[in-house]
Every structure is written in structure tokens, then in C-alpha cells.
Amino acid sequence: MAIATSHAEETHEHGAGPGAMRYWVVWVLLLVGTSLTFALSRVHLPPPFHLLVALAIASGKSMLVVLFFMHLWDHTGATRLIFATSIFFIALLISLVVMDNATRFELTNPGHDGTLQLEPPGPDILTPRGPPEPEPRVDMPSAEQEGRDVPKPPPVPAPAR
Amino acid sequence: MQPEAYVAHHFPNLRQQEHAARLGMWLFLATELLLFGGLFTAYSVYRFLYGPGFAASSEHLSVAAGTINTVVLITSSLTVALAHHFAHRGKGRTAALLLAVTLAFALVFLAIKGWEWSHDFEEGLLPGRFFHAAELTATGAPMFFTLYFILTGLHGLHVLIGMTVLAILMVLCWRGNYDHGYTTPVELGGMYWHLVDLIWIFLYPLLYLV
Numbered sequence: 001m002a003i004a005t006s007h008a009e010e011t012h013e014h015g016a017g018p019g020a021m022r023y024w025v026v027w028v029l030l031l032v033g034t035s036l037t038f039a040l041s042r043v044h045l046p047p048p049f050h051l052l053v054a055l056a057i058a059s060g061k062s063m064l065v066v067l068f069f070m071h072l073w074d075h076t077g078a079t080r081l082i083f084a085t086s087i088f089f090i091a092l093l094i095s096l097v098v099m100d101n102a103t104r105f106e107l108t109n110p111g112h113d114g115t116l117q118l119e120p121p122g123p124d125i126l127t128p129r130g131p132p133e134p135e136p137r138v139d140m141p142s143a144e145q146e147g148r149d150v151p152k153p154p155p156v157p158a159p160a161r
Numbered sequence: 162m163q164p165e166a167y168v169a170h171h172f173p174n175l176r177q178q179e180h181a182a183r184l185g186m187w188l189f190l191a192t193e194l195l196l197f198g199g200l201f202t203a204y205s206v207y208r209f210l211y212g213p214g215f216a217a218s219s220e221h222l223s224v225a226a227g228t229i230n231t232v233v234l235i236t237s238s239l240t241v242a243l244a245h246h247f248a249h250r251g252k253g254r255t256a257a258l259l260l261a262v263t264l265a266f267a268l269v270f271l272a273i274k275g276w277e278w279s280h281d282f283e284e285g286l287l288p289g290r291f292f293h294a295a296e297l298t299a300t301g302a303p304m305f306f307t308l309y310f311i312l313t314g315l316h317g318l319h320v321l322i323g324m325t326v327l328a329i330l331m332v333l334c335w336r337g338n339y340d341h342g343y344t345t346p347v348e349l350g351g352m353y354w355h356l357v358d359l360i361w362i363f364l365y366p367l368l369y370l371v
Contacts, residue, residue: 019246020243020246020247023239023242023243023246024239026239026242027235027236027238027239030235030238031232031235034228034231034232034235034365037365037366037370038224038228038370041224041366041370054366054367054370055363055366057366058362058363058365058366061362062359062362062363065238065355065358065359065362066355066359068242069238069239069241069242069351069355069358070352070355070356071348075183078184078187079183079184079187082184082187082188082191083187083190083191085191086190086191086194086195086198087194089195089198090194090195090198090201090202093198093199093202094198094201094202094205097202097205097206098202098205098206098209101206101209101210102209109210110210
């Protein structure tokens, strides 16, 4: 019922000109957001914040698009629920999958920067006669360029015994 | 033709029919969001794994082209919103002209995108095992370009679909089909275009401004 009522109000309230004005204001705000994103990317904020700020601005811009261009400001009820639900599940998907990777033992993550420098956490109990010699990585530019299909040889440094 | 003439027999009135159509469109857009959500998840994981590689790869994209395309798409969203606004007030011809402007912006977007892609092809900035750029040796660069081409390619496909929808709406608007108060198709087609804009708003900082 609320949807029907608010739609009637919208039709009524945009009798003459001011309705279009709203779209122009949103457009200006979107342009401001875009230039802000661009300017802040040139400033090079410290690592976690450059992404967070950019995503915050992008979220703000998308809310403007959804609320005013796509009329969710006027249409309450089920349509808002559908949008909010899909956003919720995307946030859940991304955050859980990234958290999974973030909380793994680093060596199990392929190509993670820390992996290459990391010492094994203890004596290698899986290999009977000590760890294998690390293969030379310098002579493998072709594998480097062929994408991540090619698994890297585990660069295990020889433990001092 | 009166707006009531558009009511299908299984709806008691036009308002409920419009509500049902809008709800269905939002459900469809939700599936679109989830489709791109999966790709954004892949992007998040590989950016987490290959952070420096993604940053290095991003610098090989043209920020100017990405920024111009953002402005182009935002402005095209405005013209679509205005087209619905005018169609709603019985000005079908104005709405059709605004949709034509939108299509022109969409062509500009695709032209810039095509220029970017041909530039990437020349430099060997290609997905996965086709990657052969000599200057860029950072770990994770092939994965960045895999995601770049899938994300921008799927988005470009949506631009093409949206252009088709808007072109049909433009002809119908020009003919005066929506001059009598029934503008739901214009609104729903516009919503599809706004979704295309919405996804690009996220692609822009994630791909070009790592």
C-alpha cells in the first residue's frame, strides 16, 4: 500500500519544473564525486585508506544513482528490500571470501608477497631427508609470463642444521 | 489511448501493474548485481593476493580514458532520467531526443573503450597466458588483465544491450506511444541503463585508480 501511495505522491508533487532540477543536482554531485575520487587517487593516501576512501565515494555515488535516478527515494517497500538484500549478500560474499584468504597460513596463498620471504614455521617434518633444493627462479621468465596456471616451486630455504 | 488501456487483464488497475513491473525489474537487476558481485569477489581475492602487482598493472591503463568514460556514463544517466521525466509529462519528442543524446554518449563510451582495448592488445596486456608485455613483470599482472577484460567486457556487453533497449524506446517515444501517462517501459529501460552506470562507478576506482 505504501508503494502505491508514495507513487501517487510522486506523480502529484512533480507537477511542473522542480522534478527535473533534482536530476541536475544529482548529476553535479556525481561529477563532484568523480573528481574527488580522481584527486584523492593522485594524493596517494596510505595503503588501507586509498581503497576505503575510493570505495566510500563510489558507494555514495551509487546511492545517489539508486535513490534519485532509479527512484528508490520515492518507491519504498519491496523494491528497496530487493536492492538492500542483494547488496547485503554481495557484501557477505566478498567479505567472507577475502577473510578466508586473509586468515590462511600465508604459504597456502599462491604468490602472496610474504610467501616468498617466509621461513617455514619449523623443521620440515614432511620431507624425510631434508627439504629439496629450491629450483632457480631466475631462469623461468616464461612461466612468470604465462599467468598463474604454472605453480611456483616452493622456495624453501635450507635450514641451518 | 488512455493509460488504462494498457492494463493487462490480470491486474485490477494500472498502478498495481506498474508496481508489479517495477518489482520484477528490480528482481532482474538484483540478479545482475549478483552476477557482477561474483566477479567483484574474484577481483577482491586476487587484489588481496597480488596487491603490488595490481597496482603496477593499473598504471598501464589510461586514467584519462577511464575518467572521461565515467563522466560520459554519468551524463548519459542524467539524460535517461530526464527522458523519463519528459515522457512522463507527455513530451515524447523531447524524451526521444534525450534518448538519442544518451545513445551518442554510449557510442563515445564504446569508442573510448575500443581505443583502450586496442592499445592493450598492442602492448601485450592480455589475459592469463596470452599476456606478453615486456615492461610489466609484476606477479599477478596477467590475472589483473584477465579480470580487467572480463569486467569491462561484460560491462560493455551490458552497454550494447542497454543501447538496444534505449534505441527501441527512442523510436516509440518519438512516435508518441508514451505520451498518454503510461511510461513504465521508459522507466524500466532507464533503470537498466542506470545499472550500467552504477557498475561503472565501481569499476572506475577499482581498475584505473588502484
